[in-house]
Amino acid sequence: MSESTTRSTYHHGDLRNALLDAGARLAERGGPDAVGVRAAAREVGVSPTAAYRHFENADDLLVGVKERAFRVLSDAMHARLDTVADTGDPxxxxxxxxxxxxxxxxxxxxxxxxxxxxxxxxKGVLSADEPPEALVMVGQVMDELVAAGRLPPQRRPLAEIAAWAAVHGVARLALDGPLANVAPELFAASVDRVIDMTVRGLTGEGTTA
Structure with a gap:
C-alpha cells in the first residue's frame, strides 16, 4: 500500500481503528509482547510516524487492544446467555x-x-473507573440467584469475584499450565468440575454428578 493510498484510506479516525485491529491480530498471533506501534504500522501499511500520532507507545496501543479483548469476551458471554432458555424456575x-x-x-x-x-x-493497565462488563454480567446473574432464593444473601458479597477466579484459573491452566496437553474429554470434565464446585460453593447445589 502506497503512502498516498494510506493517507486517503485512513483518515477521520479510521487509522486508529485500523491500528487497533492490527494490534489485536498481533496479540492473537504472538500474545501481548507482540503488540507494538511499529509492528502495527507495518501490519496496516503506514509509516511509524503516522501510527505514533494515535498511540504514544506499545503500552498505549496495548491498552486499546485490551479494551477490544474485553469487548470480545463480553460479546461471547452475551451470545451464550442468549442461548439459555427460561425453564420456568427462576x-x-x-x-x-x-x-x-x-x-x-x-x-x-x-x-x-x-x-x-x-x-x-x-502491561497496559486499564482504567479502574468502571469494572469490566464481563464482571458486571456475572454480578447481575448473582443478583438473579439471590432474588430466586438460590444464593443466600450473606454469600452474595464479592461472589462474582469468586466465580470469575474459578473459571479464569481453569482457562489459564489450559493455556499455560498442566491442562494444556490433556485429552479433550479430561479438560471438558475439569471445566464441568470447576463450574459444579463453584455453584455448590455459592448455592449449596450441584449442576453435574
Whole structure:
C-alpha cells in the first residue's frame, strides 16, 4: 500500500481503528509482547510516524487492544446467555445462566488465546473507573440467584469475584499450565468440575454428578 493510498484510506479516525485491529491480530498471533506501534504500522501499511500520532507507545496501543479483548469476551458471554432458555424456575434459569457465562469465558480463552493473554497481562493497565462488563454480567446473574432464593444473601458479597477466579484459573491452566496437553474429554470434565464446585460453593447445589 502506497503512502498516498494510506493517507486517503485512513483518515477521520479510521487509522486508529485500523491500528487497533492490527494490534489485536498481533496479540492473537504472538500474545501481548507482540503488540507494538511499529509492528502495527507495518501490519496496516503506514509509516511509524503516522501510527505514533494515535498511540504514544506499545503500552498505549496495548491498552486499546485490551479494551477490544474485553469487548470480545463480553460479546461471547452475551451470545451464550442468549442461548439459555427460561425453564420456568427462576432459580434453575439463573443457575444455567451462571454456567453459560463460565463456559463462554473458557471457550473464548481457548479460541482467542493471544487476545485473552493480552487482556490480562501486566502491561497496559486499564482504567479502574468502571469494572469490566464481563464482571458486571456475572454480578447481575448473582443478583438473579439471590432474588430466586438460590444464593443466600450473606454469600452474595464479592461472589462474582469468586466465580470469575474459578473459571479464569481453569482457562489459564489450559493455556499455560498442566491442562494444556490433556485429552479433550479430561479438560471438558475439569471445566464441568470447576463450574459444579463453584455453584455448590455459592448455592449449596450441584449442576453435574
Amino acid at each position: 432459580g434453575e434459569t439463573a443457575t444455567r445462566r451462571l454456567e453459560a457465562l463460565g463456559r463462554a469465558y473458557v471457550d473464548i480463552a481457548l479460541a482467542e488465546p493471544g487476545m485473552f493473554r493480552a487482556a490480562f497481562c501486566e
